[in-house]
Amino acid sequence: MIEAVTYRQGIYKSNFVRKVALWLDAQAHPPIAIEIAPDRISGARFTRTGSLDGFAVEALPPGAIVPSAVETNIVNAAAVRTAMDGVCERLRAKSEVAALLLPDTVIRVFVQHFEQFPRSAKEAVPMLRWKLKKSVPFEVDETLISYMRQA
Known part of the structure; x- marks a missing residue:
């Protein structure tokens, strides 16, 4: 299996550009x-x-x-x-x-598809709770919901 670092070495000919690309891809990790x-x-x-x-x-x-x-x-x-x-x-x-x-x-992960998805969490979280209500064996209003927009 090719790692991302090895793959990028072939794409980016410039060492500087490669380092910037790796820096941009890196997520901050808690200590x-x-x-x-x-x-x-x-x-x-x-x-x-x-x-x-x-x-x-x-x-x-x-x-x-x-x-x-x-x-x-x-x-x-x-x-x-x-x-x-x-x-x-x-x-x-x-x-x-x-x-x-x-x-x-302890954790449940769902992938949901929406034609349109609200931009604000204030609108998105109630919509997600409503959508999940029939899919989970527990009270949705008592759960912590976090989400990530794709595309």
């Missing part, structure tokens, strides 16, 4: 990533260059987190808070932006 799993909370801190700056793992007691898209996920809030506090303290994370990784069973 911290935290994973919540049924048996642990783990985290990593990265430097600006992408090197690992630190990591932490805190075990959770059995049953503290039960991943589900329709039921309560955090069963033992005190244990989860203690583990999260421990990970954040060891990563020196106070009020920084972090990427949050959740179990697959």
Whole structure:
């Protein structure tokens, strides 16, 4: 499989143009990533260059987190808070932006097609809730909806 970097080296003859293209394609990544799993909370801190700056793992007691898209996920809030506090303290994370990784069973992803889609979130979110209402086995009004426009 050809990676994007290798592919672009053939397209862009100029090293400068190649670097600008890679820079434009790069998305800003938070310096911290935290994973919540049924048996642990783990985290990593990265430097600006992408090197690992630190990591932490805190075990959770059995049953503290039960991943589900329709039921309560955090069963033992005190244990989860203690583990999260421990990970954040060891990563020196106070009020920084972090990427949050959740179990697959917690998240639902849908691809919806629209003839016209509102430009403002104020109009888009109610439309998405209405469209999803018959497609999900839980109360749509109690969910967090995020979306990304394509094309």
